[in-house]
Amino acid sequence: MQREAYRIEKTGSIRNLQRKKELLPPPEGDEVTIEVKAIGLNFADVFSVYGLYSATPKESFVPGLEFSGKIIKIGPNVKDFEVGDLVFGVTRFGAYTTHLNISEKTIFALPKDWSMQDGASFAVQALTAYYALVPLAQVKERDHVLVHSAAGGVGIMAGHIIQKKKAIAIGLVGDSRKFSILKEVGYEKFLVRSPHFKDEMKKILDGAPLKIVLECLGGRYFQDSYDLLAPMGRLVTYGSANFTPSKSFINWFSIVSSYLTRPKIDPLSMISDNKSVMGFNLIWLWNEIDDLRKHFSDLMMHSLPKQTIGHEFTFDSLHDALRTMQSGQTIGKIIINVP
Numbered sequence: 258m259q260r261e262a263y264r265i266e267k268t269g270s271i272r273n274l275q276r277k278k279e280l281l282p283p284p285e286g287d288e289v290t291i292e293v294k295a296i297g298l299n300f301a302d303v304f305s306v307y308g309l310y311s312a313t314p315k316e317s318f319v320p321g322l323e324f325s326g327k328i329i330k331i332g333p334n335v336k337d338f339e340v341g342d343l344v345f346g347v348t349r350f351g352a353y354t355t356h357l358n359i360s361e362k363t364i365f366a367l368p369k370d371w372s373m374q375d376g377a378s379f380a381v382q383a384l385t386a387y388y389a390l391v392p393l394a395q396v397k398e399r400d401h402v403l404v405h406s407a408a409g410g411v412g413i414m415a416g417h418i419i420q421k422k423k424a425i426a427i428g429l430v431g432d433s434r435k436f437s438i439l440k441e442v443g444y445e446k447f448l449v450r451s452p453h454f455k456d457e458m459k460k461i462l463d464g465a466p467l468k469i470v471l472e473c474l475g476g477r478y479f480q481d482s483y484d485l486l487a488p489m490g491r492l493v494t495y496g497s498a499n500f501t502p503s504k505s506f507i508n509w510f511s512i513v514s515s516y517l518t519r520p521k522i523d524p525l526s527m528i529s530d531n532k533s534v535m536g537f538n539l540i541w542l543w544n545e546i547d548d549l550r551k552h553f554s555d556l557m558m559h560s561l562p563k564q565t566i567g568h569e570f571t572f573d574s575l576h577d578a579l580r581t582m583q584s585g586q587t588i589g590k591i592i593i594n595v596p
Contacts, residue, residue: 258290263275263277263320263353263575264319265317265318265319268305270307271576274306274575282358284358286333287360289332291324291326291346292327292356294325296323296593297379297381297592298592299322300582302579305350306320314350319350322349323352323379323380324346325376326373327341328340336361344365345377345379346363347384355595360546362550363543363549371563373594374592378410386412386418387555387556388542389411389495395491397468398423398424399424400424402468402470403429403467404419404426404429405474406430406473407439408439409588414561420443426445428447430449432449438589448461454478455485458485466487466488466490468489472494475520483534486532488532495538522534568589569592569594570594
């Protein structure tokens with residue numbers, strides 16, 4: 258069958274992401290063919306288009322990590338799904354399309370009270386927040402937890418999880434106008450990024466130990482957050498937004514400057530300070546499907562609210578959606594609706 262997909266032959270610019278018509282073969286083995294209805298955007302999408310993401314394919318590829326849609330064909334070995342089922346899922350690239358083939362192991366039945374947009378907005382960011390807070394950081398009741406970019410998709414899901422764990426969520430954002438959404442999702446305290454971040458955090462903590470930081474900015478906020486951690490504290494880093502290109506092309510001077518001035522933590526100081534730094538890239542769970550499904554099952558047991566959808570674009574406007582994500586002014590999830 259024929260499909261339309263946004264494919265990139267050479268990374269380095271959003272302009273290189275071209276919409277093309279191409280043939281999709283029938284599903285094989287445990288694969289199903291999905292008619293895509295909605296696509297969820299993630300920061301990894303931007304980084305992959307620019308070739309700055311370590312997992313970016315070297316050859317031509319279709320970006321995109323998550324989607325929702327309807328099954329229109331099934332392979333001969335499919336056991337758990339039928340034609341007509343509504344599903345959402347994750348993929349190691351390939352979601353920017355009208356149709357895709359994917360293993361049934363990486364899709365999930367769409368809950369009856371969820372829209373297609375709800376399905377496409379949930380999996381990647383909820384899994385990121387859950388994996389950072391629960392398996393890695395081991396969040397506990399009354400822990401003080403600082404979350405960077407708290408009004409973004411991961412930050413919103415982190416707020417819900419922290420509230421479920423009866424811990425204390427502190428949100429860091431770039432604009433005070435985002436405070437209202439933080440209140441809605443369970444943040445008890447919040448502040449705006451500024452040169453006075455460290456002093457303001459000390460006032461908010463008021464002597465309480467900062468046990469966990471979810472870090473995705475890099476630069477001075479990484480270093481300052483590490484310095485603020487209490488002994489036995491854990492900093493979990495899953496991104497570095499200060500490397501995000503702000504234009505349609507890469508400013509290599511800015512990238513190199515950010516790289517050379519990035520924070521560096523001495524392992525010997527970590528021992529004496531009794532602090533931990535953990536980093537992870539969720540996409541590597543795609544190589545460990547059983548682990549991914551286990552973590553997703555555990556996540557769903559928390560009965561989290563639906564993701565906040567802040568922006569919706571059409572399939573025709575996918576470039577505009579990526580530029581909006583680059584701006585750093587978004588709230589919640591960006592969704593692409595596929596006709």
